[in-house]
Amino acid sequence: MSKLNVLVANELEDDDVLQQILQKCGYEVAVLNLNGLELSEVVNTLNPDIVILNLYRPENTVLRQVIAINQHRQAVPVIMFAEDQSTDTINKVIKAGVSAYIVDGFEAKRIKAIVDIAMARFKEQQALKRELEKTKNRLEERKDIDKAKALLIKTQDYSEEQAYHALRKLAMERSLTIGEMAKNVLAMADLLHQNSTQ
Incomplete structure (x- = not known):
């Protein structure tokens, strides 16, 4: 089975811990700085299997880009690691179509399960979307x-x-x-x- 291609868009400078954990799980990882990044264009170009956003809090500009990714023909699951656990933010994140929103950091032993669950949830959402269509x-x-x-x-x-x-x-x-x-x-x-x- 081919390796899962993971795109990590990182807002946290010099933080390669997530990259190392993902590589240990056997994923192919590309890391880009989230600041100023046109995420939907990068996703169209790189065609990752999954996108992971590592940020302080999901601003509206980021959420709009997640919506754009989800509306694209080649939509991909999006996992978001953030520190903002307000109900309002969580509701916005879900509405934008994020497959998994994690607010308590990333322990190495949980990452693979988080990725697997996000992928499964995304497939389920896509199937429901197709059925609705x-x-x-x-x-x-x-x-x-x-x-x-x-x-x-x-x-x-x-x-x-x-x-x-x-x-x-x-x-x-x-x-x-x-x-x-x-x-x-x-x-x-x-x-x-x-x-x-x-």
Whole structure:
């Protein structure tokens, strides 16, 4: 199994303890200074398996960068070690999509477990996100099909069943899904409507 590539963005100067612990766990580690770092760009360039932020407190600029990482197509888990344990900060960190927020330092014996848990939690979050996206797409598709059926009922004097079968037949003939066909029917109707009003 290939080594896990870990990017550590460190706010604490000359603190290589975390790097040493991670290397002892068998990870490939790249360490950069967090100050002034455009984190999402670095993540896009280096493609790490996981990002660890070692900082005093998570400022809004850092949290915005974590959100940007999570919105990217190649999202990665983010672990944050910090000293701020206020409820407000913890809520902001969770909202930004941090996979693990650790406020009591990093003991060598806990690091591997923290990384493993963050990776597992991140995978779970990504699976839920994909499922939500699928459900959203299915609902959109359902709306398009209903609109296309209503259009065919109105313009072709079809019953609801006839409209559905017509859509299905058109979709099969063109090797499209019924949702794609519904979109095409609606787009064509919009086009015809625009031409008739010009």
